[in-house]
Amino acid sequence: MTQTLAPAYDVGAARRWAMLAASTLAQAAAAVMIHGPAFLIPALHAQGMSLAEAGVVAAASTVGVMATLVAWGWVTDRRGERFVLLTGLAATAAAGVAGALSGGTPLLVITLFLAGAAAASTNAASGRVVVGWFPPERRGLAMGIRQMSQPIGVGVAAVSVAVVADAAGAHAALWVPVVACVLALLLVAAVVVDPPRPDARTPEAAVNPYRQDSYLARIHGVSVLLVAPQFLVWSFALVWLVQERGWAPAAAGTLIAAAQVAGALGRLAVGHLSDVVGSRLRPLRWVALAAAATLALLALTAALDLAVAGLLVVIATMVTVADNGLAFTAIAERAGPFWSGRALGAQNTAQFLSGSAVVPLGGLAVAHVGYAATFALAALLPVVAAPLVPVRDERELC
Structure with missing residues (x-):
């Protein structure tokens, strides 16, 4: 449990x-x-x-x-x-x-x-x-x-x-x-x-969950991989729509704002889904696969100049942010009352570091290989993340 x-x-x-x-x-x-x-x-x-x-x-x-x-x-x-x-x-x-x-x-x-x-x-x-x-x-x-x-x-x-x-x-x-x-x-x-919470003098309080197994470390790693596409879409979707797709800045900005709302609702939806299916990590793997598919479609749209760019930006924004709450909840539940604060701190630190690296690296990629290839490369990250999600090690929610 x-x-x-x-x-x-x-x-x-x-x-x-x-x-x-x-x-x-x-x-x-x-x-x-x-x-x-x-x-x-x-x-x-x-x-x-x-x-x-x-x-x-x-x-x-x-x-x-x-x-x-x-x-x-x-x-x-x-x-x-x-x-x-x-x-x-x-x-x-x-x-x-x-x-x-x-x-x-x-x-x-x-x-x-x-x-x-x-x-x-x-x-x-x-x-x-x-x-x-x-x-x-x-x-x-x-x-x-x-x-x-x-x-x-x-x-x-x-x-x-x-x-x-x-x-x-x-x-x-x-x-x-x-x-x-x-x-x-x-x-x-x-x-x-x-x-x-339990008495801090109990044996449970002294147990370091990181030494028990790789469960928490694997979720941290998955989150680092999944947050990179999130920051990439946040940082470059607007400039892509304006410079490459010919959108007016006001129209592109309005779409990005709407995408943020969709992202917030997406977090709510997958959180509820995890309650319904009794698992945080199965939906987390589904989100990773959906992110890979969406970014691949975004890359195809950029390469072929398809007319669904706006719709895919909204979907990509919604999908790439949906994992945050699932991973956060899974970490807190496994780490327990005496370690979850540090575990969540490590989770957020890793995500901030990943996100900070994505923007300059993404800019270099766009400058050298273009938007289509950059989106395609980003699609590989959730592909790598999906099998790393420790679904088999998840305990029954109780």
Whole structure:
């Protein structure tokens, strides 16, 4: 049987859903802080920065996230989810305020790094609240809802941060994620309680799940392979439609926004599917195969100049992001209450590193071999990932 983070479900359904809402808002607010600086680039460039310098500023928050994910996971394992969410959101808001009030680029970079480092707290803790309080037969759906937080946060940042930065400057735009984090902090304080867990002095607490078998390591590897096509589609679909397909930028941007909505709904759908079939990893393998097929069709469309480019971009976006919640839930369930924080931190760190490498490598591939070949190469990654999914080692959901 799969380890559960909560041995008893002693809160009402309304409280569980309220905690899910708080966890989702916490993760969405963190996403506004982490991804919002990317929308400062036009304002920073208009203020005299080169695009390279503005890119360094925008990347500071993401670097902060990668530096602290595992550490926050360790704290979550030791101190609990509520403590980490409250501390992390408060620190994120404080760093955002410091950034808004700071002067000059060096201080802005430092405060954004600190804000990202603090915002990383929500990655493991908010997921563990969901896994800890929801029973297995509802956990996939609940985690699918929680996984919608990233596109929600990116969407909020897209429609607010750039507008405020253009009107009042890059520093003033940081008040947007500050307000989001404060609202999330208040909701977490009002409704979130730590799921019950076994006594930390039990033998179970000392068991390192990574030493038992390769189950968690294989899921990490699968996720690294599957996140690469996701970042490739996110990063190059718009420029492909505009430069190669002749789309107007506004039309292409609208399609990409719609694709993000489809991706969020796709995460919800596969989470529910995993509850229905009683498995996280069988649907994960199905998603990998679907991603391979979709990217192959995208490559064929680019090569033959077919008229279904827009539809395939939406489908590819939806399919390539669908695995995140499944892998996240499977890791938390297997790692158990004393290791899942660190395991989820390792999962997110590996995905961030993979995604960070994809953009420059994808750009080189497009420049040298074109979009069709680049999409075809990306299709090979989920082909490799599918047989690595440890379906046979998955335990019965209980």
